[in-house]
Amino acid sequence: MVGHVREPDACEEPTLPPCVALDCVTAGILTRAHERWHHGRLREAIALAEQAVEADCGRCGRPCSVYAGLLLTLFLVGIRHVDEAADLQRRLHASPEVQDDLQLVASTTLVGAKVALAAGDYADAAALAEQGLRLAAETGQTAWTPVGNLVLATTTLRRGDLCAALHYSAKLEEDAVFAREMFPVGQSAWAIVQLSEAGKGRDKAVALARELLGSQTFTRRLLVAEPAAVPWLVRLLLRVGERGPAGAGVRFAERLAAENPDVDSIGAAVLHAAALLEDDLDKLRRAAESHTDPWARASVLEDIGVRLSAGQDESPEAAGYFERAMRAYTHMGSLRDASRVMSRLRGINASPRSRGRCRPRSGIQGLTDTEYAVAKLVSQGLTNSETAEQMFLSRHTVAFHLRRVFQKVGVKSRLELAVMWNELDTGSVGPAADAAPVLSGSRT
Numbered sequence: 334m335v336g337h338v339r340e341p342d343a344c345e346e347p348t349l350p351p352c353v354a355l356d357c358v359t360a361g362i363l364t365r366a367h368e369r370w371h372h373g374r375l376r377e378a379i380a381l382a383e384q385a386v387e388a389d390c391g392r393c394g395r396p397c398s399v400y401a402g403l404l405l406t407l408f409l410v411g412i413r414h415v416d417e418a419a420d421l422q423r424r425l426h427a428s429p430e431v432q433d434d435l436q437l438v439a440s441t442t443l444v445g446a447k448v449a450l451a452a453g454d455y456a457d458a459a460a461l462a463e464q465g466l467r468l469a470a471e472t473g474q475t476a477w478t479p480v481g482n483l484v485l486a487t488t489t490l491r492r493g494d495l496c497a498a499l500h501y502s503a504k505l506e507e508d509a510v511f512a513r514e515m516f517p518v519g520q521s522a523w524a525i526v527q528l529s530e531a532g533k534g535r536d537k538a539v540a541l542a543r544e545l546l547g548s549q550t551f552t553r554r555l556l557v558a559e560p561a562a563v564p565w566l567v568r569l570l571l572r573v574g575e576r577g578p579a580g581a582g583v584r585f586a587e588r589l590a591a592e593n594p595d596v597d598s599i600g601a602a603v604l605h606a607a608a609l610l611e612d613d614l615d616k617l618r619r620a621a622e623s624h625t626d627p628w629a630r631a632s633v634l635e636d637i638g639v640r641l642s643a644g645q646d647e648s649p650e651a652a653g654y655f656e657r658a659m660r661a662y663t664h665m666g667s668l669r670d671a672s673r674v675m676s677r678l679r680g681i682n683a684s685p686r687s688r689g690r691c692r693p694r695s696g697i698q699g700l701t702d703t704e705y706a707v708a709k710l711v712s713q714g715l716t717n718s719e720t721a722e723q724m725f726l727s728r729h730t731v732a733f734h735l736r737r738v739f740q741k742v743g744v745k746s747r748l749e750l751a752v753m754w755n756e757l758d759t760g761s762v763g764p765a766a767d768a769a770p771v772l773s774g775s776r777t
């Protein structure tokens with residue numbers, strides 16, 4: 334099952350905190366915590382990390398309990414106990430020990446970005462990552478930069494800004510080459526596969542996906558970090574008829590889930606992946622109920638819509654699932670995914686009620702030149718102030734034009750506007766009867 338792929342030695346989470354002095358009590362416990370995590374014994378790993386936080390070493394003279402706290406936060410994010418993770422990150426960040434040390438402020442900020450990403454707050458995640466990376470650069474702390482680069486590679490890709498996503502994936506490659514401490518091996522690999530797929534490098538993406546699911550180490554790392562990853566890889570492989578590698582990945586994932594029956598995020602990921610493999614609608618519905626990760630949940634709603642609409646000219650039920658998926662993606666700031674789902678919605682002859690909600694594009698033609706320019710910049714993610722600066726207008730004038738744009742185009746928020754605009758921009762508004770989504774990187 335492992336095939337010819339060499340299992341990487343590097344670790345998803347840090348092996349040792351920088352306070353690996355021989356006399357550090359905390360580092361000793363953390364080493365054991367990491368070793369458990371590494372072998373897929375997640376609850377034991379978390380219990381040990383909690384012990385490490387409380388160990389109160391006081392011998393090594395370094396902030397070892399902060400490192401233990403950051404590691405515990407990442408473990409909790411990994412199994413999507415996001416509220417707990419957010420609590421812990423906030424407490425660490427506010428502690429005097431951290432506030433007195435700018436390098437630690439940088440590290441806790443970057444971990445905060447990771448928490449926000451898992452919570453589906455992409456705007457927050459990106460802002461924290463940028464802030465953390467700036468501080469890290471100023472203080473010469475490179476150990477945690479991979480966390481920030483991973484967050485930004487993900488948020489830019491999901492927003493549909495492939496150019497920025499390429500920039501951050503190049504940064505991640507640099508982090509890997511320089512073997513920076515906190516490099517998340519599995520998650521970075523998945524980010525790069527997603528980016529290849531988005532950039533129309535599907536053959537390359539398929540080859541990499543086969544490699545990831547063919548490696549038990551990678552599969553395990555993805556399951557303990559990203560509930561959406563294994564289903565995503567399985568979906569990609571099935572789409573090109575690679576049932577063998579997809580099935581092998583699912584079988585190994587099922588074993589890991591059985592060893593961790595109380596870890597819900599893994600259970601949901603495995604159920605979702607198996608449902609895709611077996612084309613099992615009932616399992617997909619159960620996966621939709623069990624996923625707590627917002628992006629993973631949106632993706633299974635989309636899968637249900639695809640399954641329900643297959644071979645149908647009309648499916649109000651599928652349209653309902655697509656609408657829920659689109660709302661969820663839009664809410665997160667995952668505009669690229671939202672616009673793909675919008676294409677799917679247009680592609681099925683849904684009920685008149687939901688068809689009415691697919692906005693006509695005629696509103697765009699009614700925009701004045703200024704309104705058009707404002708709409709375009711705002712859709713690229715610029716704030717009103719940034720738009721104002723670019724157009725040599727006041728912020729209030731921009732806000733005024735934007736309100737007119739919303740009215741004319743029939744949208745309620747800048748996110749909705751951006752979804753619609755990006756779709757027009759990429760020419761993805763297909764004929765209503767064309768069930769195939771037209772956006773790049775769409776699924777079938």
Ligand SMILES: [Zn+2]
Nearest residue numbers: 343344345371
């Ligand atoms: Zn390890």
Ligand SMILES: [Zn+2]
Nearest residue numbers: 357390393397
């Ligand atoms: Zn210590």
